Amino acid sequence: MKKILITGALGQIGSELTTHLRNIYGKDNVIASGRRIVEESTIVQSGSYELVDVLDPKQIDTVVKKYNIDSIIHLAAILSAVGESNPSAAWNININGLYNVLEVARENKCALFTPSSIAAFGKSSPLDNTPQDTVQRPETIYGVTKVSGELLCDYYHKKYGLDTRGVRYPGVISYETLPGGGTTDYAVHIYYEALKRRKYTCFIQEGTYMDMMYMPDVLNCVVNLMEADPSKLKHRNAFNVTSISCAPEDFCNSIKKYIPDFQMDYDIDPIRQAIAESWPNSMDCTAAKEEWGFSVKYNLDEMTKDMLEKLKMKLDIKA
Ligand code: VAH
16 A cells, blocks of 8 residues: 545544554555544644545545545445434445445556445354354344445456455444444443443443454554455455454453442443344454454453553543
């Protein structure tokens, strides 16, 4: 990757990936973009930022040509819970937006990274140690767009030789930018509430296991996969990647190691609970390990320690 365009650069992953890639490839070689301008955002202030609505292929193409982009990291998407409240918007942005990016990438010979998700599986998939290649019958519009996106990216690779790559991300945990309406958002909110109120009311039921990953490991996936030797890739657009399989009580117990008086109770959101139950409890990541050396640095307690330290600084909490 030399000249990189990131769509959805103000989102939970995009806001940290932009900084991460600028540190590696140089500030002037990473162009951030999004549907809105947030003047006070460090992303907007620390390098090139362009207004790009992925529903307008002309806007994408203009920016790709303006900066001579060779790699697109396409993150603009609507997440699971928001998608269930507006399925047509989820389909429009997640699929028509992806189609526009694929077409621009094809015409300009750009490589493309776009993430899929554990949401690409459904209740009929094996939910424990979910295989790389297995049944995918998701029951959320978000999951439908993720499976469709995986197939569309595979098609563009096979039909046009486009260098498309992607991973199935688990729930992403980070402290910079709040997640935008997903089912795994509880795993971020719990840390904020632990520091602010010493208690948290969880909307996902005890004993509901999902895959999770800390942001530093999420960011490394993008660089390591995009820089991998393409001749070693048997898969392309949907590598299972995860670092932690856990349930709400595991987060609670981990936080208690650092905040002993932390308390958690439950008020289940039936919509997000049903979504969570249709997703894998844990995924098998053998393909990613074998084909591009996937590895992670953070386990649950290491993530909890770092999250609490960074959030104390961000929220200016002394105790
Ligand atoms: C969501 N955080 O909850 C996203 C993610 C694996 C979950 O795709 O929708």
